[in-house]
Amino acid sequence: MMGLLYTRSSSSSSSFKSILLTVFVLIVSSILLNSSNNQVEARILSNSNPTVYHTGDTVNVKANRVKSGLVSLDYYQAPFPKPNTTVGDSGSFIFKLSGNRKYDSLYDIPALVSLNCSHVGNTSYNVTSDQVNSLIDYIDNRYRVFMYIDDLPIGEKYSNHIEIGYDIGYLYRSYNGNKTNTVYYLNNHLNIHIEYTNSSSSSGGAEIVGVYVVAHSVNSNLAQECQYSSSESSRLILEQDKPLINMAWTYRVTWTNVTDKTWATRWDAYYPYVAAVEAPSIALSFFNTAILAVPFIMILFRVFRNENTLGGFVEMMDSGWKSIYADVFRSPKGFMTLSVIVGSGIQIATTSFIVMLFYVGGLLSIANDGAFTMTAVIVFAFCAVFGGYASMRTYIMLGGTRKRYNAVLNATFVSFVVLILLMIANTQLWSHKYTTAPSGGLVAIVIVLFIFMSIPLSLASSYFVNSWPPAGYPCHTNSIPRMIPKRKFYQNPYIMSAILGFIPFININVPITIYLNSMFFDLHYSASFATFIAVTLLFVNVLLVNVLIEFYQLSIEDYNWWWRSVVGPTFTALYIFIKMLVFGFSNFGSIATQPKFYYFMFSLVTSLMSALLFSAVGFLGNLYFTKRIYSTLHFD
Template identity: 30%
Template sequence: MEFRRISGTSGSVIAFVLLLFIHGAHSFYLPGVAPQDFEKGDELKVKVNKLTSIKTQLPYSYYSLPFCQPKKIVDSTENLGEVLRGDRIENAPYSFKMREAQMCNILCRVTLDAKTAKAFKEKIDDEYRVNMILDNLPLVVPIDRVDQGSPAVVYQLGYHVGLKGQYEGSKEQKFFIHNHLAFTVRYHRDLQTDSARIVGFEVKPYSVKHEYEGEYSEKTRLTTCDPHTKRLVVSSATPQEVEQKKEIIFTYDVDFQESEVKWASRWDAYLLMSDNQIHWFSIVNSLMIVLFLSGMVAMIMLRTLYRDISRYNELETQEEAQEETGWKLVHGDVFRLPTNSDLLCVYVGTGVQCLGMVLVTMIFAMLGFLSPSNRGGLMTAMLLLWVFMGLFAGYASSRLYKMFKGTEWKRIAFRTAFLFPAVVSAIFFVLNALIWGQKSSGAVPFGTMFALIFLWFGISVPLVFVGAYIGFKKPAVDDPVKTNKIPRQIPEQAWYMNPVFSILIGGILPFGAVFIELFFILTSIWLNQFYYIFGFLFLVFVILIVTCAEITVVLCYFQLCSEDYLWWWRSYLTSGSSALYLFLYATFYFFTKLQITKLVSAMLYFGYMLIASYAFFVLTGTIGFYACLWFTRLIYSSVKID
């Protein structure tokens, strides 16, 4: 177990708000991400981050492998989000001087034993990449790719520890390590002050079996890498094989290149790599679904409902109410308490908490506060917002509970505060134990675990109770019609009005509105890429809200017309069933896009996607429920009922 320093867990939300008012929505600098000017010869601090692999999804700290180490390893202070992501940022042994090129610097010499050779081979076999940071910019490997006849440069985050393959006609697979790194630091120079800002950090890795004459010492001159000729003999050099008792000499070059890219645009190369046309296609696809549903809702609301209400009111005047049919016939039962009403109140309150967290997070992300340059900021903000949104969760659950004529508001508040977080925490603890068993840096340390528990019990739970108290003190919402003492019998329903069938049908369209954007989100999470188009994501989220509301209202109307008044839970499950399709799509994505082969990695993937699907269920279900509640109250308050 280990304790780690966590910065930003308290006061981050206040800092966000202050920054918004001080700097505005268009021009601001994030904490720790302000531009830094470097003079010629200034020392540049290179930091190493975790080792990552899209095959295992298990991060490891850089010094878990026997790389060259500085005299003293210093851990950087990390925020809560960085620790949960498995980031382990430490100082590196590399020495850079601003705008001073260096060639063939010898870093250190390592002689492998059986254990270290095995560790290197395992990481190379699992395609692990080394991540570094310079002035908050992640290290990338430029890759030339010909696209439709025109060469283009794409960037890969981090460089591979090594590679495996056959060499010199041998049929045996051998492992080779990247022991020579050719760094390129791009900078934008201020012509007036001659100071410069770093706008790019690239590397080209090589595997070179270095050779030298005589005994090895700190002043050894390598024959395979001559700093005087400024040339690395790559073409004629033998690659460095990873084997027991093999000697590996780590070297590096540093080159500085002036760039026209300004500091404010330095992240463009990292971010502008996805096809915006696909995002626009996603928006158009979602809008078509919304327009289709909006047309149906408009037809129901403006034509059918208007005709129904007019006819019902005329029947009342003509004393022909005994012949009424359709949704008005169940007016005496439509607001009858649902089964497990307490559980419904809890889930609605949890859904409000999720909705508030997602909505505020996206607004901050759109304004740039949670950009990829602020590592861990997105996850930290989501956790803090979840905690503070407990106030609204308690309020929503107790208001609905009082509408259901409940009296024990503390019990509802307790269940709201614990049900959803307890389920998520149980899954999280099991997954964390698996990660811990793999000795991965992704395992949450004891200190961070204590911080999470404190956020839950120390802040979220009290806020839920405060919200529940405020909500319960409000006067109860009266039903627009009276409920009969004896429930009426529900007639036999057509096959297409079967609850299971209609619920499953209702979840297709909300999922269809978001599944294209979901692909990009999954890619950013599991394929180690950046997701930054929060404007598109916010539009898709608004479309999701509208779609959930409209499809639930449409199916609720059909249900009431069939004289089935058990709409409470069905309205929640109708839009909430989109979470089932999300999990099925995640399963499809696993088998078609990922290369995960290890059991632990697969369990991590499905465990985290189960948590995401569960959260999506309570979010979409709550949207559908409130839309249906508004709809039923509206239509039954519009007709004359004795």
Template identity: 25%
Template structure:
């Protein structure tokens, strides 16, 4: 699968212009599912290439200087990222930072320039970058060294960028394969009991107890390709790799970059000097073109040999089950309608409750508010995933995914107001102004309060992910300045539109017979959430891995396909269970339809808890609170749009079946 987009570059619609929607959907699934690393994909990041040439050939058309930027440092053992300059590394005093978009700010990316600068195609060996001195007698220097030790103990990772590409680090693992990652560690730590952690395991010479080993040297390999056949001296960078090393430089005037590692004893109380160095060399590779240079980032994923056949098998099983559900419903319903439309057959089952099936539910305003917000999130998610699948929101365009999501959510405020107001009116509600205010403020307010509390913790901990006060004001301006007025506009239109049900509602509610345990709402919700969760838990693992284990997520094609299957599964599971309840003369389906599919969010949360304890090594109260705080936001958003899918699917189904039968 190519990282330039997760859909094939050729247009599948041009081949099958007249096929029905089902075959088109299956064709899309086949295209997305059978992609491999060798597939040719199109790339639409909106970025232009940069030409490089040697120093003596530099012109306005190409440049020789290669700048390296540094991003925030993060760790799988802590949710708290830090800016590069928070640590006492070699800093660039010019401090040039590229402009950041809203998505980068919200994600906590902090990209800044570094003192590492290279000349194209010029090999350099053991070049000094800077020297850092520490005296334990001076409090400020002692704090800087202690913070550096803490970073090594928690396995914080560097993230470097060259020509908008992440610099990757590859090393051998036990089975003979290579494991590559977009970050490399500050250093590693051998505990007082002699247990080596993280990178120290790969270096047998790192064997002293209670000792920190700092990676103060990097060997960088930059690969280029001369694609221009006219200007043969012009090249483009196609990959960047490095290998971190630890050297104790004795003489800064005669650096050799070999010898004993840079050791920092855990109880060090003397003076300490650390010299940072690098070596760089260039290699030409004519096989990799600039348009496909992000393909090599596939190696940076921990599961490059992903079980494609297992995922495809899950897709087939889910499609088969949903097809069976649809077939059962259609066959059973077809027989019921034929029997009910015969004059000499007495009413029974779901037709008996025709006078109560559209009776307004309790707490109708709250339900309409949740449905309005769910619609807003659903539309936002669909458009975002579709654009990501096409390659517009590729990893090369940093922060584009989050920016697109926020902008779409703001613009979809009108849909939230319209749906909420129209559903509330169908419940015969009269307080449409209260409905509008709660639709615009309730669910976004819950998310904003959660984000504010998380941001307060990040600010106290000094993390780079802390959103500035100005950014918070900007988010509030988008909310109240654009989203709220659009919500009002949609609510105004929706509240004055007339809505008629297929059948009238009786004045006196019908008595509901005693229901067995298997027909109780709670049991139905438990059963109804299993099948939708079954179709997403594989992709859920990779999403959580990309968020908390700092892996790059690029499988938007598979994610979009899973999203479509999730819509189908939620709809059919909810319709099936609602039909069985109506056949048992239980007409309280409004909230049940919402909770049947939205219960998938409960399984989502349970899996997130399992992932926290089984897969992560997060320590500390602050990191734990942040993990579950952000998880609750994801679960709440998932709860809204899955519940909305189930509700409207069930509503359409019930409206159709009661409009095609004879009602006495």
């Protein structure tokens, strides 16, 4: 695509257009078919093979972490029963890079054997007053416990999905006049439900296809443990600064043979189908695109077919853009910075596209926890080859001569700034020893990929094209700049960009909410196709909005369009930043332990990278459009 944008003139063959149209129709058709179904098969590819259990085999039970929003702590940082021996640290390399660990637990579950009442480790424990206070803080801040059984995350089952984890406890507030009484209950008993299906292997056995739990607060001083009811006396109450003596951690296990699940589909329960959100979101995205496409099509008819029958604003603006043909391709000031922005944006754009393909294909699901981060880092480093190419070609096209400086600046500056901002953001997580923070291994990998892969690839692609001749323009440029007519305040293209930039944001509003919910609240949705369509239409909307403002700007004889086409799309990124801040304040504002500085920096970096992406897409779209419309002019 970039090759087309940087050539003097280009035309697509009818066969190529037919292929593009066919692919687009197939994608849209698949979306509509999926939206019309009541159920959808989650596209999840796991990197593990099924474990076949026979009666009495030991089931793999691992402790993971306790988590509340942005804060994630190792499981044994909470006062849970801990093995006397060294706690193992298992899990794949990528899983550990995500800040996760799997530890040995004291849960002893024999395969295919239901347990009525079992103790976690010892039959009784003494919990100190400090540990009780810690548990109260966990309950106050809504921490949830995460564990794995047969590599499946345990969770609470609802009508059509499983919400990962379970609450450490819960509280009840009562009001007596001006006095508030708060009672804390500890969930010290688990009802573990394990679903299995008969294995197709020659040795028989069973494969676990589902796990969910029901957490209860049980007063272990009762005559019979593991018995719970709704009465106050049957629950375990925590009181500030008061230790617990001879309390018990217990669990019950129930095995159920099911026929409606298989090992290949056991992750589907973690991805509830969201047709109620998916279909309206897609419809709104198409509606926004159609609204923007109408005036764009009118412009194309007017420019390329010389139609004088359309009327409206297109006809009024018909003469203005033609009169500035000798100035419209005048190189802007600071085009070194502009070319670096374009190169970095193209690197982010290609990374986003490739990662999105992996996401739709099911390779980045929670079945491969940590794969998303690792894939994004590796793909971003590889896509530096596209960034180096785009930056150098833009710089040469605009008349730049300091090619080495441009190549080095593009290879290092933006990536270095983003890396520094992320380091600053994570200092708050590292200082509190939150496992949400990237591990030392991940930091080392990022630095190595940046130094030994991203920078060399960017420099190599820049060097490969630095001797190419600059792309030509369809019009010559006068040596003396033309005066730009004075315009009214409402004709300012930046004001128009700020207003119309909200339209592309509407397309991405729902996917942003889904992404943030899955990242911080472990609420996952099978909306990969919907997200792919929304992101695709987001890019289309950015292009259309930028082109429409571009044509209007040229029509009022303002030829300073270069920087406007770069800065204008950043308003959409600004709306993304505001959306993320509103999400953070509404969900984390009342929880004092949340690292709000980290979330602010995370939102800032996300918006900055989005701004670079939109700027590159908008600029290249404007460049191509401007070249095409001025190629229709004929001079004697």
